[in-house]
Amino acid sequence: MAQRRPFNFAPGPAALPEAVLEKAAAEMLDWRGSGMSVMEMSHRGPQFLSIHEKALADFHRLLGLGPEHKILFMQGGASAQNAIVPMNLLTNNPRCDYVHTGHWSAKSLKEAQHYGDLHLAATAEQAREIDGEMVPAFGYVPPMKEWRVRPDAAYLHLCGNETIGGVEIHNWPNLAAMGAGDVPLVIDASSHILSRPMDFSKVALAYGGAQKNIGPSGLTFVILREDLIRSRVPKAMDCCPSVFDYRGVLDNDSMLNTPSTYPIYIAGLVFEWLLEQGGVEAMGRINAQKAALLYGALDQSDFYQTKVARSSRSWMNVPFYLPDDRLYEPFLAGAKARGLLSLKGHKAVGGLRASIYNAMPLEGVQALVAYLADFEKEQS
Amino acid sequence: MAQRRPFNFAPGPAALPEAVLEKAAAEMLDWRGSGMSVMEMSHRGPQFLSIHEKALADFHRLLGLGPEHKILFMQGGASAQNAIVPMNLLTNNPRCDYVHTGHWSAKSLKEAQHYGDLHLAATAEQAREIDGEMVPAFGYVPPMKEWRVRPDAAYLHLCGNETIGGVEIHNWPNLAAMGAGDVPLVIDASSHILSRPMDFSKVALAYGGAQKNIGPSGLTFVILREDLIRSRVPKAMDCCPSVFDYRGVLDNDSMLNTPSTYPIYIAGLVFEWLLEQGGVEAMGRINAQKAALLYGALDQSDFYQTKVARSSRSWMNVPFYLPDDRLYEPFLAGAKARGLLSLKGHKAVGGLRASIYNAMPLEGVQALVAYLADFEKEQS
Numbered sequence: 001m002a003q004r005r006p007f008n009f010a011p012g013p014a015a016l017p018e019a020v021l022e023k024a025a026a027e028m029l030d031w032r033g034s035g036m037s038v039m040e041m042s043h044r045g046p047q048f049l050s051i052h053e054k055a056l057a058d059f060h061r062l063l064g065l066g067p068e069h070k071i072l073f074m075q076g077g078a079s080a081q082n083a084i085v086p087m088n089l090l091t092n093n094p095r096c097d098y099v100h101t102g103h104w105s106a107k108s109l110k111e112a113q114h115y116g117d118l119h120l121a122a123t124a125e126q127a128r129e130i131d132g133e134m135v136p137a138f139g140y141v142p143p144m145k146e147w148r149v150r151p152d153a154a155y156l157h158l159c160g161n162e163t164i165g166g167v168e169i170h171n172w173p174n175l176a177a178m179g180a181g182d183v184p185l186v187i188d189a190s191s192h193i194l195s196r197p198m199d200f201s202k203v204a205l206a207y208g209g210a211q212k213n214i215g216p217s218g219l220t221f222v223i224l225r226e227d228l229i230r231s232r233v234p235k236a237m238d239c240c241p242s243v244f245d246y247r248g249v250l251d252n253d254s255m256l257n258t259p260s261t262y263p264i265y266i267a268g269l270v271f272e273w274l275l276e277q278g279g280v281e282a283m284g285r286i287n288a289q290k291a292a293l294l295y296g297a298l299d300q301s302d303f304y305q306t307k308v309a310r311s312s313r314s315w316m317n318v319p320f321y322l323p324d325d326r327l328y329e330p331f332l333a334g335a336k337a338r339g340l341l342s343l344k345g346h347k348a349v350g351g352l353r354a355s356i357y358n359a360m361p362l363e364g365v366q367a368l369v370a371y372l373a374d375f376e377k378e379q380s
Numbered sequence: 381m382a383q384r385r386p387f388n389f390a391p392g393p394a395a396l397p398e399a400v401l402e403k404a405a406a407e408m409l410d411w412r413g414s415g416m417s418v419m420e421m422s423h424r425g426p427q428f429l430s431i432h433e434k435a436l437a438d439f440h441r442l443l444g445l446g447p448e449h450k451i452l453f454m455q456g457g458a459s460a461q462n463a464i465v466p467m468n469l470l471t472n473n474p475r476c477d478y479v480h481t482g483h484w485s486a487k488s489l490k491e492a493q494h495y496g497d498l499h500l501a502a503t504a505e506q507a508r509e510i511d512g513e514m515v516p517a518f519g520y521v522p523p524m525k526e527w528r529v530r531p532d533a534a535y536l537h538l539c540g541n542e543t544i545g546g547v548e549i550h551n552w553p554n555l556a557a558m559g560a561g562d563v564p565l566v567i568d569a570s571s572h573i574l575s576r577p578m579d580f581s582k583v584a585l586a587y588g589g590a591q592k593n594i595g596p597s598g599l600t601f602v603i604l605r606e607d608l609i610r611s612r613v614p615k616a617m618d619c620c621p622s623v624f625d626y627r628g629v630l631d632n633d634s635m636l637n638t639p640s641t642y643p644i645y646i647a648g649l650v651f652e653w654l655l656e657q658g659g660v661e662a663m664g665r666i667n668a669q670k671a672a673l674l675y676g677a678l679d680q681s682d683f684y685q686t687k688v689a690r691s692s693r694s695w696m697n698v699p700f701y702l703p704d705d706r707l708y709e710p711f712l713a714g715a716k717a718r719g720l721l722s723l724k725g726h727k728a729v730g731g732l733r734a735s736i737y738n739a740m741p742l743e744g745v746q747a748l749v750a751y752l753a754d755f756e757k758e759q760s
Contacts, residue, residue, distance in 0.1 A: 005409065005410065005415050005416070006415035006416075008415070008416055008420055010416075010420065010421065010422040010425070011422065012422070012638070013419060013420060013421055013422060013423060013428075013638065013641055014420060014422075015416075015420050016417065016419055016420055018409070021408050021409050021417050021419075022408075022409065024408055025405045025406075025408035025409060026405075028401050028402075028404055028405035028408070029385065029398070029401050029402065029405060030385065035385050035386035035388070035719070035721060036385070036386075036388055036390075036395075036721070037396065037401050039393060039396055039401075039595075039596040039646065040388055040390065040393060040394060040395050040396055041390065041393055042390040042391065042392070042393060042394075042722055043393060043597065045390070045722065048393075075455040075456045075457065075460070075598060075640075076455045076456050076460070076621075076623060076624075077455065077623070077637050077638055078637075079622070079623045079636070079637035079638075080455070080456070080621055080623050080624070080637075082621070082622075083621030083622065083623075084621070087619075087621075111621070111622055114618060114619070115619075209638060211638055211641075215419075216419040216640075216641065216642045217423065217638045217639065217640055217641045217642070218455060218598040218599065218639075218640025218641070218642065218643055219598065237619075238494060239467075239494070239495075239617075239619035241456075241460055241462070241463030241464070241467075241491070242459070242462075242463065242491055243456060243457070243459045243460050243463075244456075244460070256459070257457050257458075257459035257460075258392070258393065258457055258459075258589060258591055258597045259597065259598075260455075260596075260597055260598030260640065260643070261393055261591075261596065261597045261598065262596045262597070262598065262642065262643065262646075263598055263640070263642065263643075266419065266642075339415070341415060341416070342422055342425065
């Protein structure tokens, strides 16, 4: 199917597959003969329950989870989880370890300080040499051999992908090799969930907002190993609101209170679309190809600059810079004229950023790469 | 415009105006020439910001608020607010007073017990005589002259409308007359917000899920008098998650973290529709007419029974009962055959329930009343 709309490189909320939007539009006034929009369905009625259960089951299948991992649908985004994780996991042991790789891990660890005894297991706060090149602060993942995880920590927290810095942790750490084999691994996976196969056998808990690779904002996912909250930490802190107690949400199949029904429906359509595309294996192949194409174009040019260590480059968010600040405005205007939207970088770091989540087709990255070459030519 | 779909009496998530759904479907792939669905827009981009600001402004205008009241859009539903209210308002004074009128106020006060020193100012736990008729437990609002509010309480909490019992507080209490003139009034207004003009000059804080009169689930509104959190209780409890600290949400114009963007867009369309209909004054007139028609039909029949004291009858949720339990199944099947959906009562109280929020047209209630008469005739 030919692309009829512009390519949207927004960092999230982000582009959705056109086929999903078309289906949602067609079903808006009457979901499959029910006479109701999904928005109008009682969350405990048979129609919505079928949507909810299928979305959870398809997500579980896409992630390749075993029966020991359950999925919760919640509200409040990853930012709320920054508090909800420690409120649920630090009841008996205040020690929580964090790796600081940028903006989002900073938000997580600052919030955790209200609830526990925080230790930085590793940090990218200093510019340093990585694989022979000098890299600025928050332009890399600290080498895992340097991580210092407390063996008796209640958990180790990582941000899997930093959308602002464009830094991704491509493989989960081997905690046993760090002498911390008993420490549960907790991942903020908001911005790279479902982007490729991931080894969840190493993950005790992963959470995120839906608004990158899953669906609309207003929906939060939590993937957790059930024994973590059943036997290891069987009780949340007293101050934890009931609707954010993982045990209650799990016991009630994510229906402890009214869930975010329409976002769950859209997420379900995205899961169906992903399964049709070949699941995370296929996505991983396409995303690797998209990232290689874009980083390749940036690398072969002296005009565009990138700042992230090659081994830590995000497949999802590609920040890059122009040689002169006066060029950003014409670059963005020219991009928009070609139907390439939302390329402005985050205000915290400036520059440009192309977010190329699952719903960004290869053609979008090809169009961007063509524009990069043309814009450079125009300026030289 | 003729009704083309069934009438949906769901208690929430509930029916939405057809005109709103039609607009949402038409704009799904391209919001007003932006080339994006609203779901795909960066929440900090100019398009979504315009949607967000207009929704907040229209809601403020519909409620007839003065500048002292602000509106926040949050996530987590009214159930999350049951914890968020005390975490924000009990920092310096643990005393919180609650009125217990049914299922939802019970949930609120149970949650508040984790955070403060709870006092029941009034309760409907006992069956009793009201205006000369015997009324069962939770079938009435306790007469306000019997309320005992502590004059030094941090707030008094009411559930404005109990959707399960069908009990509504039709006028806010005069706290000064109760010797508690300094106590801020906090209302769970989830299920009757915007259903009629309400006197917000008496209200310090009102909250609710959006999924009755406003829009899709996944969006929470908080209406608050700014001085309540600026000068009266200038700090939330330490355990309050940052994203649920009213001050931070207010300081960041409800953009402290990614908001529930698509539900906000739909809410905005509902607000525009309400303004076109004539606002809450017009809604109040139509809702009074709908309630009078339905209660009138139930009252004039010996076949159908209602349990709520006349002075406490909800305009939004009308529970009623049949004389024989074996009749519920044929009643619901016959209703469905006529395009009258979701009339089953809540499992906690059984029976039937018609929820007739703003989006239920008068014609829907007329169709239900006609069916009530026909079903009764069939059975006699």
